[in-house]
Amino acid sequence: DLVTLKNNKKHKTKSSRDAPALSKVFPISGFLSAGADFIRFVIEFHDKKYYTIAMIGIFGGAFDPPHKEHVRIATEVKKEFSLKEVVFLPSGNSPHKSLQTPFSLRLKMLEAALEGAFPIDQTENEFPGRAYSYLILPLLKQKYGDVAFLIGGDSLLAFDKWRHPEEIVKICPLIVVPRGEDDIDELSAAAEGYMRRWGGDIRISRTVRGEDVSSTAIRAKCALGMPLDDVADEVKAIIEQNGLYRTYDAYVQKVKGMLREKRWRHTCGVVLAGLKINERVGLPFEKVFLGCLLHDCMKYVDRVNPGVPADVIGTKVLHAFNGAEEARLAFGITDPEIIDAIRYHTTGRAGMTALDKLVYTADMVEELTRDFEGVEELRAAAYRDLDDGFVRCFKVCYDSLIERQIPIYYLTLDCYKQYCK
Numbered sequence: 001d002l003v004t005l006k007n008n009k010k011h012k013t014k015s016s017r018d019a020p021a022l023s024k025v026f027p028i029s030g031f032l033s034a035g036a037d038f039i040r041f042v043i044e045f046h047d048k049k050y051y052t053i054a055m056i057g058i059f060g061g062a063f064d065p066p067h068k069e070h071v072r073i074a075t076e077v078k079k080e081f082s083l084k085e086v087v088f089l090p091s092g093n094s095p096h097k098s099l100q101t102p103f104s105l106r107l108k109m110l111e112a113a114l115e116g117a118f119p120i121d122q123t124e125n126e127f128p129g130r131a132y133s134y135l136i137l138p139l140l141k142q143k144y145g146d147v148a149f150l151i152g153g154d155s156l157l158a159f160d161k162w163r164h165p166e167e168i169v170k171i172c173p174l175i176v177v178p179r180g181e182d183d184i185d186e187l188s189a190a191a192e193g194y195m196r197r198w199g200g201d202i203r204i205s206r207t208v209r210g211e212d213v214s215s216t217a218i219r220a221k222c223a224l225g226m227p228l229d230d231v232a233d234e235v236k237a238i239i240e241q242n243g244l245y246r247t248y249d250a251y252v253q254k255v256k257g258m259l260r261e262k263r264w265r266h267t268c269g270v271v272l273a274g275l276k277i278n279e280r281v282g283l284p285f286e287k288v289f290l291g292c293l294l295h296d297c298m299k300y301v302d303r304v305n306p307g308v309p310a311d312v313i314g315t316k317v318l319h320a321f322n323g324a325e326e327a328r329l330a331f332g333i334t335d336p337e338i339i340d341a342i343r344y345h346t347t348g349r350a351g352m353t354a355l356d357k358l359v360y361t362a363d364m365v366e367e368l369t370r371d372f373e374g375v376e377e378l379r380a381a382a383y384r385d386l387d388d389g390f391v392r393c394f395k396v397c398y399d400s401l402i403e404r405q406i407p408i409y410y411l412t413l414d415c416y417k418q419y420c421k
Helices: 002-007 036-047 068-080 103-114 133-144 153-157 165-171 184-198 215-224 233-241 249-258 261-280 285-294 318-329 336-343 354-365 375-384 386-403 410-419
Strands: 056-061 085-090 147-152 174-177 202-204
Touching: 056 068, 056 133, 068 085, 068 103, 068 147, 068 174, 085 103, 085 133, 103 233, 133 147, 133 165, 147 153, 153 174, 153 184, 153 261, 165 184, 174 184, 184 202, 215 249, 215 261, 215 285, 249 261, 249 285, 261 285, 261 354, 261 375, 261 386, 285 318, 285 336, 285 354, 318 336, 336 354, 354 375, 354 386, 375 386, 386 410
Parallel strands: 056 085, 056 147, 147 174, 174 202
Antiparallel strands: none
């Protein structure tokens, strides 16, 4: 059969790019007596952008918490690539993430989510030191035989920033699962670039696409008191029983009490949009969460804090400057980046930091209350690239001020001169 043929040393290939011409493997004359159905099967097989592989899939991640998409992706990728099995590999001492949830609880949640459908490997937790993939994968290959490493589309785009990616692609193939609005052409170009640079075999799923669900967003929803629809009931029970993801509960309750219902819903939307934008930016969770959470905290408060510039009092941008001082004085925020992101989320300024841009942009494109004409295009741009998304959003706001003949604050003019001219 063709799978066996692929493994024959004479015709072994690393990817469909190197596959032998079909006529060299089977003379066309030999097909004619085989029947039209068989010919169709062979042509379709040869035209695929990937071949099935009889390997063990390694599905790594923090799983903090595991969600329903993890299970669905493992099930469908196993079928698409004819994997012998998919083994879940929860992070131990991860070099990429600061994990506050103990391994024992993440393991317990993962066991509840999988319900025995897939095995779990604890190699990373047992590994001394930082569990880089280039160090862990050889151990798993020794343990299981041939393996393939499952990663998401966002991880592929940042793969060249991993520790020794050139070693990883030599160890095993990568199977890439797009998620949400990931662009297949962008992923394919990235994969081709890495393979030209380092060799290896990177295969992008053509039938599986992860829904727009992330463990980061689930943690944020839990912190905000929103429904957790994307996790199994058993996982939800473990989260509630152990009080997980409630680090910022005091901030959340205080802000919620300061806002009207619709404004609170908007604030939740800004937090979720900010974290989604941050998937391609990589700022610390705390900076993004608190900057977005507190950005409108003084929207409905008449009291003016010390330190607020006199020229914003009585204007529509007062709440941003007042909110920055409130964050410092009443919420105990000492991080100047968070304070500045709150202060400039309405006016902008020259020299915007990444966090400034992120909070400004998330405020405009959040998905829970923003539905103005053109927001979907702005949202897509922001999720794809923060710098581009910010400039587009700022330009829309600036043009609106001009059209409505509203006086423009000098910081906004400075911002326009730097980013839009």
